[in-house]
Amino acid sequence: MPKTGVLIETENGGVKAINYGLLTAAMGNKENEVIAFITQNDAAEAKDDLAAYGVSKVVQLKVGSGDINSSPDLCARALAAAVEEFELDHIAGLATAPGRDIFGRLGAILDVPLVSDIQSIDYGAETAVKSHFSGKTMATVKLEGSPVVFTVRPNAVDPVENPVDAETAEFNADVADGPKVTVKEVKASQQDKMELTEAPVIITGGRPIGAPDNYKMLDECAEVLGAAVGASRASVDAGFAPHSMQVGQTGKTVSPNLYIACGVSGAVQHFAGMKTSKVIVAINNDKDAPIFEKCDYGIIGDMFEVVPVLTEVLKASEEK
Ligand SMILES: Cc1cc2nc3c(=O)[nH]c(=O)nc-3n(C[C@H](O)[C@H](O)[C@H](O)COP(=O)(O)OP(=O)(O)OC[C@H]3O[C@@H](n4cnc5c(N)ncnc54)[C@H](O)[C@@H]3O)c2cc1C
Numbered sequence: 001m002p003k004t005g006v007l008i009e010t011e012n013g014g015v016k017a018i019n020y021g022l023l024t025a026a027m028g029n030k031e032n033e034v035i036a037f038i039t040q041n042d043a044a045e046a047k048d049d050l051a052a053y054g055v056s057k058v059v060q061l062k063v064g065s066g067d068i069n070s071s072p073d074l075c076a077r078a079l080a081a082a083v084e085e086f087e088l089d090h091i092a093g094l095a096t097a098p099g100r101d102i103f104g105r106l107g108a109i110l111d112v113p114l115v116s117d118i119q120s121i122d123y124g125a126e127t128a129v130k131s132h133f134s135g136k137t138m139a140t141v142k143l144e145g146s147p148v149v150f151t152v153r154p155n156a157v158d159p160v161e162n163p164v165d166a167e168t169a170e171f172n173a174d175v176a177d178g179p180k181v182t183v184k185e186v187k188a189s190q191q192d193k194m195e196l197t198e199a200p201v202i203i204t205g206g207r208p209i210g211a212p213d214n215y216k217m218l219d220e221c222a223e224v225l226g227a228a229v230g231a232s233r234a235s236v237d238a239g240f241a242p243h244s245m246q247v248g249q250t251g252k253t254v255s256p257n258l259y260i261a262c263g264v265s266g267a268v269q270h271f272a273g274m275k276t277s278k279v280i281v282a283i284n285n286d287k288d289a290p291i292f293e294k295c296d297y298g299i300i301g302d303m304f305e306v307v308p309v310l311t312e313v314l315k316a317s318e319e320k
Helices: 018-027 043-051 072-085 097-110 212-225 233-237 268-274 303-319
Strands: 003-007 033-038 055-062 090-094 114-118 120-122 127-132 137-142 148-152 167-172 201-205 228-231 258-262 279-284 297-300
Touching: 003 018, 003 072, 003 097, 018 033, 018 090, 018 148, 033 043, 043 055, 043 167, 055 072, 072 090, 072 097, 072 167, 090 097, 097 114, 097 148, 114 127, 201 212, 212 228, 212 258, 212 303, 228 233, 258 268, 258 303, 279 303
Parallel strands: 003 033, 003 090, 033 055, 055 167, 090 148, 114 148, 201 228, 201 258, 258 279, 279 297
Antiparallel strands: 120 127, 127 137
16 A cells, blocks of 8 residues: 655644645545654644544654754655655645745655645546646646655645544654754744634635724634634735735635635735635625626625624524
């Protein structure tokens, strides 16, 4: 059975939910044995969560006395050693900021192509699907290299449970010299808010939001929905929101289950960043706005009237 290694991302002591879709992609049609590598948390604590999604071995990945979590370079070298140790046919991670940092290096170390930010994979046909030209086209790319190295867009693959028995192990990679790059500090831009690229639900405010304070209206709705709050570039350029909230071609690419666009016209550059959302809802006061041609559900109305009502209705249904 082919073996697929997966680098797991954790937060606040737990496995991030976005890993489960990655594990489903890694497993394929139950055709691969999946080995998870964990660096930040205790492998034993993560075992049950990962075994529910088909992981048969959870490996604590270390680099001697070095700090694997302080250096994408050390982590990539440890993964490269793990490829050999565990005879992996594929090695996968998330197309997040740390994932991109580590897997680009891993491809270079192994001297194989990195297939980045994919949305699906077909092991039999040795192909993967990913978006091209800012989401205007979808490309089916041939998987080459041994091992195959790929990253999966967060939330692009629906997680499917596949409980198995799992064991834990430790692998201390022999990484000869120290890190070439060390991360000294990570500053979260929105400390108390959910990261856009990982959020299952996003509510976005466009230019008509009019002032930074007005995002509070979206924050309130987001809290009930368990959503992250995004912004269009026009809103960011106007100084209503930080760039870290921008969705689109020159902002973040997101793939939530639900994307609610409030006062967003639907420009191609915005659409490029959210077109792979599973369900798109638009709230716009112009019935001819381009977003209505691209959404699944549309509400013609003033967002300052619609959003508070939506929040109240959601709160009421939550209380029931
Ligand atoms: C190279 C390049 C890169 C770009 N990258 C990005 C990017 O990453 N992300 C991005 O978003 N854009 C990007 N843009 C800009 C993009 O072309 C649009 O200008 C921008 O997305 C428009 O933002 P908007 O929809 O918020 O504003 P507008 O175009 O002003 O649209 C506002 C919409 O809100 C509606 N509206 C007004 N008042 C209300 C109300 N009270 N209630 C409900 N609806 C209301 C209007 O009918 C309108 O449809 C880029 C452009 C270029 C050239």
